[in-house]
Amino acid sequence: MTDPTARPLRVVVADDQASVREGLVLMLDLLPDIDVVGSAANGRQALDQVAEHRPAAILLDLHMPVLDGTETTRLLTEQHPEVAVVVLTTYADDASVLETLRAGARAYLTKDADRLHIARTLHSAAAGLSVLDPRVQATLLAAATPSVPPVRPVAEAAPAGNAAPADDLPDGLTPREAEILTLMARGMTNAEIAAGLFLSSNTIKTHINRIFAKTASRDRVAAIRYAQQHGLD
CATH class of the missing domain: 3.40.50.2300 (Response regulator)
Structure with a gap:
């Protein structure tokens, strides 16, 4: 009171x-x-x-x-x-x-x-x-536990492919960034990625901006091309 x-x-x-x-x-x-x-x-x-x-x-x-x-x-x-x-x-x-x-x-x-x-x-x-x-x-x-992936039902899970160990990822990409880049290369929208990974749309946008910076990609098309060139699709 x-x-x-x-x-x-x-x-x-x-x-x-x-x-x-x-x-x-x-x-x-x-x-x-x-x-x-x-x-x-x-x-x-x-x-x-x-x-x-x-x-x-x-x-x-x-x-x-x-x-x-x-x-x-x-x-x-x-x-x-x-x-x-x-x-x-x-x-x-x-x-x-x-x-x-x-x-x-x-x-x-x-x-x-x-x-x-x-x-x-x-x-x-x-x-x-x-x-x-x-x-x-x-x-x-x-953010404090980035290495622990969210648990999600198989029917709702977004396919993440075979995630490479952090040491094998190019240009300093984190496993989460590589996962999101893979999903982008598979044609998923930001909203679909956010729903599949149980993250907010703003968090996905932040990760994508970091992906653009690390891969020197000007846009989504360039990032997808990068993913294909590095086997992240």
């Missing part, structure tokens, strides 16, 4: 979508224990608002113009370490989560969180606690 004598938590809200930002400001400002003191449409504005208002916490979108959420988090952590950064985003893939947490975020929520959950997380982060959305926790666990 909220202490009625306690001062409201001062918060800045940063999101590039005006409707989302304004909705969050209105929603949180209705709570007696939250005082939204500023809002921002990009990372640079977020830094300015924090410098001006000195909030206890900032609710920060991950993908914003001028400065993205990760870089904004890094700068906030350097310049205002007393301000708790709470990320609120639609992205829960392992790359986004790990990068932002390493930059100094104390909490990471997805946008299906309700206002009371968001408020509790802001208070917890301001008190020095780390809070992770259950989907984010699952993503981190999956």
Whole structure:
């Protein structure tokens, strides 16, 4: 239960979508224990608002113009370490989560969180606690154990072929990347690969971007050609 004598938590809200930002400001400002003191449409504005208002916490979108959420988090952590950064985003893939947490975020929520959950997380982060959305926790666990493939029914499993040992894979591809590249070469879409491997679409996109970089492929066609040339189809 909220202490009625306690001062409201001062918060800045940063999101590039005006409707989302304004909705969050209105929603949180209705709570007696939250005082939204500023809002921002990009990372640079977020830094300015924090410098001006000195909030206890900032609710920060991950993908914003001028400065993205990760870089904004890094700068906030350097310049205002007393301000708790709470990320609120639609992205829960392992790359986004790990990068932002390493930059100094104390909490990471997805946008299906309700206002009371968001408020509790802001208070917890301001008190020095780390809070992770259950989907984010699952993503981190999956990222920490990449060598353990998900168990899935044979009828639903995506055919992964004969996966080569990591030492035999070209250009530093990981076994997971090789598996996804094989499925791409077999004509599967991102959505089909995600469903077959029980991963989010964003995680699949992250893996595919890494595949493109490691194989010097400009697009999906070039990556499939690479797979065929290296026996990964």
